[in-house]
Amino acid sequence: MKIPLKYTFRSFKAKKLTTTITIIGVSLVVFVFAAVLMMAHGVEKTLVATGAPDNIKITRKAANGEISSIIDPETQNVIRTLPDIGKNPDGTQLISNEPVVVINITKADGGLSNVTVRGIGKVGMQIRPQVKIIEGRMFNFGLRELIAGEALHKRFPDAQVGSKVKLAGDYWSVVGIFSSNGSGFDSELWGDAIQLLGAFNRGNTCSSITLKLADINQYDNFKRAFDSDRRLQQFEHDSETQYYAKQSEFLATFIRILGIFITVIFSFGATIGAMITMYSAVANRTVEIGTLRSLGFKRRSILASFLTESLAISLIGGAVGLVLASFLQFFSISTMNFTSFSELAFSFALSPSIIIISLIFALLMGVLGGFLPSVRAARMNIVTALRAG
Amino acid sequence: MSEIIEVQNVSKSYWRDSLEISVLHNISLKVNEGEFLALMGPSGSGKTTLLNLIAGIDRPTKGKLIVAGTDIAALGESALAKWRAASVGFVFQFYNLIPVLTAFENVELPLLLTKLSKAERRKHVEDTLEIVGLGDRIHHYPKQLSGGQEQRVAIARAIVTDPVLLVADEPTGDLDRASAEEILTLMERLNKEFKKTIMMVTHDPHAAQRARIIRHLEKGDLTEGVEYENIKANI
Numbered sequence: 358m359k360i361p362l363k364y365t366f367r368s369f370k371a372k373k374l375t376t377t378i379t380i381i382g383v384s385l386v387v388f389v390f391a392a393v394l395m396m397a398h399g400v401e402k403t404l405v406a407t408g409a410p411d412n413i414k415i416t417r418k419a420a421n422g423e424i425s426s427i428i429d430p431e432t433q434n435v436i437r438t439l440p441d442i443g444k445n446p447d448g449t450q451l452i453s454n455e456p457v458v459v460i461n462i463t464k465a466d467g468g469l470s471n472v473t474v475r476g477i478g479k480v481g482m483q484i485r486p487q488v489k490i491i492e493g494r495m496f497n498f499g500l501r502e503l504i505a506g507e508a509l510h511k512r513f514p515d516a517q518v519g520s521k522v523k524l525a526g527d528y529w530s531v532v533g534i535f536s537s538n539g540s541g542f543d544s545e546l547w548g549d550a551i552q553l554l555g556a557f558n559r560g561n562t563c564s565s566i567t568l569k570l571a572d573i574n575q576y577d578n579f580k581r582a583f584d585s586d587r588r589l590q591q592f593e594h595d596s597e598t599q600y601y602a603k604q605s606e607f608l609a610t611f612i613r614i615l616g617i618f619i620t621v622i623f624s625f626g627a628t629i630g631a632m633i634t635m636y637s638a639v640a641n642r643t644v645e646i647g648t649l650r651s652l653g654f655k656r657r658s659i660l661a662s663f664l665t666e667s668l669a670i671s672l673i674g675g676a677v678g679l680v681l682a683s684f685l686q687f688f689s690i691s692t693m694n695f696t697s698f699s700e701l702a703f704s705f706a707l708s709p710s711i712i713i714i715s716l717i718f719a720l721l722m723g724v725l726g727g728f729l730p731s732v733r734a735a736r737m738n739i740v741t742a743l744r745a746g
Numbered sequence: 747m748s749e750i751i752e753v754q755n756v757s758k759s760y761w762r763d764s765l766e767i768s769v770l771h772n773i774s775l776k777v778n779e780g781e782f783l784a785l786m787g788p789s790g791s792g793k794t795t796l797l798n799l800i801a802g803i804d805r806p807t808k809g810k811l812i813v814a815g816t817d818i819a820a821l822g823e824s825a826l827a828k829w830r831a832a833s834v835g836f837v838f839q840f841y842n843l844i845p846v847l848t849a850f851e852n853v854e855l856p857l858l859l860t861k862l863s864k865a866e867r868r869k870h871v872e873d874t875l876e877i878v879g880l881g882d883r884i885h886h887y888p889k890q891l892s893g894g895q896e897q898r899v900a901i902a903r904a905i906v907t908d909p910v911l912l913v914a915d916e917p918t919g920d921l922d923r924a925s926a927e928e929i930l931t932l933m934e935r936l937n938k939e940f941k942k943t944i945m946m947v948t949h950d951p952h953a954a955q956r957a958r959i960i961r962h963l964e965k966g967d968l969t970e971g972v973e974y975e976n977i978k979a980n981i
């Protein structure tokens with residue numbers, strides 16, 4: 358690169374309007390691109406944060422989500438006999454058998470939406486210390502009461518302290534709001550597991566079991582016992598974190614593929630914009646190109662100079678787009694999670710790899726848009742270029 | 747005195763669509779080192795074309811060009827660029843300064859192709875701008891300078907690498923009388939004091955008088971007869 362960078366930068370500063378328009382074009386595409394990746398990452402983060410790494414979650418194999426998983430009472434008893442399960446001082450095991458159902462409730466905009474209702478016992482609360490009541494009170498065991506996750510509380514008029522939710526033909530009162538630091542639980546309703554089983558006539562079959570080991574380092578031991586027990590063949594275990602990470606895969610991948618598909622289409626527009634800008638830069642500076650060549654600058658220096666200019670424009674556009682996108686972190690949205698068939702609220706989340714990928718994406722637009730014009734500049738005949746003045 | 751330019755039976759044609767336009771016909775010309783030659787002739791006679799061939803920015807259709815000891819028609823693209831950077835300085839009618847660069851930066855451009863350090867480049871640029879009388883304008887942009895000043899920056903850019911040959915295509919063509927005089931005086935000084943061989947295309951007989959030799963180009967042919975009368979004036 359022999360031609361000085363200040364030539365490149367001052368040249369495009371001298372053409373503010375077209376350069377600005379191009380930068381805006383690139384930044385919008387990068388904004389959308391980054392937003393989509395942030396959305397997918399947000400889903401992952403929210404769901405992964407739902408689990409605790411030292412909780413083990415057991416569901417039926419082939420069940421896509423808890424809602425289609427059934428664990429019968431015999432199996433529940435077998436699981437109780439597995440080694441290394443943590444215990445309270447009073448001897449009760451740290452096992453939470455949880456029924457999960459999905460119900461319809463009315464959204465703020467009037468539509469209906471699916472919401473997960475989880476039944477828990479005292480242990481269920483105990484093994485999830487991140488869950489805190491932030492308004493009202495905890496539900497009473499033995500009563501048809503519910504507590505609502507923070508994200509539901511914001512979105513559903515029925516998820517307020519004092520309102521009633523219809524569950525299996527009966528009205529349950531919402532008595533409190535809980536928070537789990539923006540995790541997937543925040544989009545659920547929780548109530549007494551026994552009341553829930555009764556209301557839905559489920560006997561003692563639960564949907565999933567979450568348990569805490571006495572020592573997570575014993576997980577291998579637990580695993581061996583679980584995997585070698587033929588009665589548990591139809592069931593699988595995962596760390597709670599792992600379980601939710603898998604749950605997020607489908608939705609996150611879906612968002613990414615759809616989003617990238619859309620932004621790639623947008624990016625054609627921005628690339629063509631960059632191309633037009635660069636072609637006009639080349640046309641406007643034809644005499645300068647001829648002059649530089651006559652001074653002894655080589656074709657490849659001209660090529661490098663114009664490519665750099667186009668890359669600089671796209672990189673600035675990319676940076677602007679990312680800055681705009683980073684403000685999205687203050688917003689949270691909700692969408693249907695296909696795996697649990699219910700609403701999931703999450704925030705846009707930025708990560709270093711999203712920043713890098715977005716900038717590479719911007720640079721790609723710069724290279725594609727700038728390449729042909731730069732080649733034209735480099736291939737110009739000196740005499741013809743000088744006569745263009 | 748040795749010859750610095752040797753044009754041997756050079757022809758140049760351009761093609762417009764499939765039509766061949768013959769611009770220079772079998773031209774031969776020798777110029778001695780240290781010469782100051784003015785090339786005159788009507789518009790369209792091929793003056794710029796001949797100058798471009800000698801400066802190595804265009805290639806002959808036929809013939810041989812030996813300039814500053816190199817057979818430039820035989821050089822490859824990249825070698826020719828290198829040769830230009832080292833051997834010839836170009837002065838244009840419309841100055842052709844890079845508008846976004848200051849006088850200093852414009853003059854520094856050809857030095858970026860050399861191995862000189864930043865400090866050495868700075869010294870060369872400042873000295874050269876001093877020679878052309880613009881020591882006090884080094885950080886001005888072209889649009890902050892008068893035409894005559896711009897042309898002086900362009901001349902500084904052409905000589906900063908100390909090439910043996912300076913070619914100028916109507917260097918005073920866009921200047922008023924007084925500025926033109928200044929430029930011509932500067933060129934004379936570069937020829938005498940700094941021993942630059944200069945080849946200058948001009949329409950202006952008055953400007954041509956400042957050279958030591960005047961040659962005429964008519965419809966692609968160099969007319970016979972060399973006007974030496976200027977020599978008397980300069981001796």
Ligand SMILES: Nc1ncnc2c1ncn2[C@@H]1O[C@H](COP(=O)(O)OP(=O)(O)OP(=O)(O)O)[C@@H](O)[C@H]1O
Nearest residue numbers: 740741760767769788789790791792793794795796
């Ligand atoms: N790149 C080119 N393509 C086609 N024709 C050209 C090209 N360059 C020059 N010509 C033609 O060659 C002829 C000579 O051009 P040239 O520029 O050398 O003339 P000139 O003597 O410098 O004229 P002027 O005094 O007007 O500058 C003209 O007829 C011109 O149209």
Ligand SMILES: [Mg+2]
Nearest residue numbers: 793794795915
């Ligand atoms: Mg001409």
